[in-house]
Amino acid sequence: MSNLLEITDAVKSFPQPGGGRLTVLDVPKLSLAEGEQVALVGTSGGGKTTLLHLIAGLLTPDSGSIKLAGTELTRLSEQGRDLFRASTIGYVFQTFNLLPAFTALENVKLGMTFGRGGHDTARAKDLLDKVGLADRANYRPNQLSVGQQQRVAIARSLAGRPRLLLADEPTANVDPVSAESVLELIRSSCRGENVAMLMVTHDMDIASKFDRIERLENINRAFAPSV
Numbered sequence: 001m002s003n004l005l006e007i008t009d010a011v012k013s014f015p016q017p018g019g020g021r022l023t024v025l026d027v028p029k030l031s032l033a034e035g036e037q038v039a040l041v042g043t044s045g046g047g048k049t050t051l052l053h054l055i056a057g058l059l060t061p062d063s064g065s066i067k068l069a070g071t072e073l074t075r076l077s078e079q080g081r082d083l084f085r086a087s088t089i090g091y092v093f094q095t096f097n098l099l100p101a102f103t104a105l106e107n108v109k110l111g112m113t114f115g116r117g118g119h120d121t122a123r124a125k126d127l128l129d130k131v132g133l134a135d136r137a138n139y140r141p142n143q144l145s146v147g148q149q150q151r152v153a154i155a156r157s158l159a160g161r162p163r164l165l166l167a168d169e170p171t172a173n174v175d176p177v178s179a180e181s182v183l184e185l186i187r188s189s190c191r192g193e194n195v196a197m198l199m200v201t202h203d204m205d206i207a208s209k210f211d212r213i214e215r216l217e218n219i220n221r222a223f224a225p226s227v
């Protein structure tokens with residue numbers, strides 16, 4: 001069976017404030033199978049978020065190939081990438097990115113707007129139920145605790161029935177005990193829906209729970225140890 005994600009020779013550089021460009025990523029090969037759960041660890045500034053952004057099509061590589069669910073992202077237009085992302089990828093951010101004027105249920109339904117889920121209120125309610133927030137459906141983000149907001153964000157990220165969940169340190173803003181339960185929630189939700197996951201984390205306790213750990217310094221030829 002072919003992989004869900006295949007990255008080949010992807011290079012990404014950024015213009016530097018002082019002039020010139022800095023190559024942040026040069027990844028010869030990285031792949032993820034369907035439903036596989038992989039932790040991505042590495043030093044601060046090493047390019048983990050940049051890698052997630054390339055996979056999500058929020059950034060494009062200077063060269064190389066990023067193939068997701070059989071589609072070569074580098075061949076798509078920006079609008080094509082936006083549509084593809086909406087139907088294929090769920091993204092959980094460190095800072096949740098919930099819309100403050102909308103209730104928990106509405107935020108989850110917004111995750112379906114361009115995704116494959118349609119506007120399925122029953123599914124949105126079911127996802128809130130799965131993350132333990134059935135009784136908070138009509139609360140707005142500022143009426144929820146930080147941990148509850150994170151759980152709404154997890155429900156939203158799965159609402160569009162993605163094939164791949166990208167999670168950028170989703171446990172960074174919660175205490176260690178909640179971090180465990182947030183992690184277990186994301187992992188079991190992904191398993192339940194056969195969603196593959198790539199999660200950035202600094203926490204080796206968390207990383208050790210994954211099928212596989214990828215260290216950025218091992219997969220990135222542009223890795224420069226921080227001084």
Ligand SMILES: Nc1ncnc2c1ncn2[C@@H]1O[C@H](COP(=O)(O)OP(=O)(O)OP(=O)(O)O)[C@@H](O)[C@H]1O
Nearest residue numbers: 014015016024042043044045046047048049050051
């Ligand atoms: N838009 C940009 N323009 C210029 N440089 C950038 C840009 N985005 C990121 N970088 C540089 O790329 C490098 C990698 O950044 P990135 O955010 O991917 O690291 P990270 O591994 O996610 O770090 P952290 O663990 O601290 O969040 C950094 O040195 C950063 O300065």
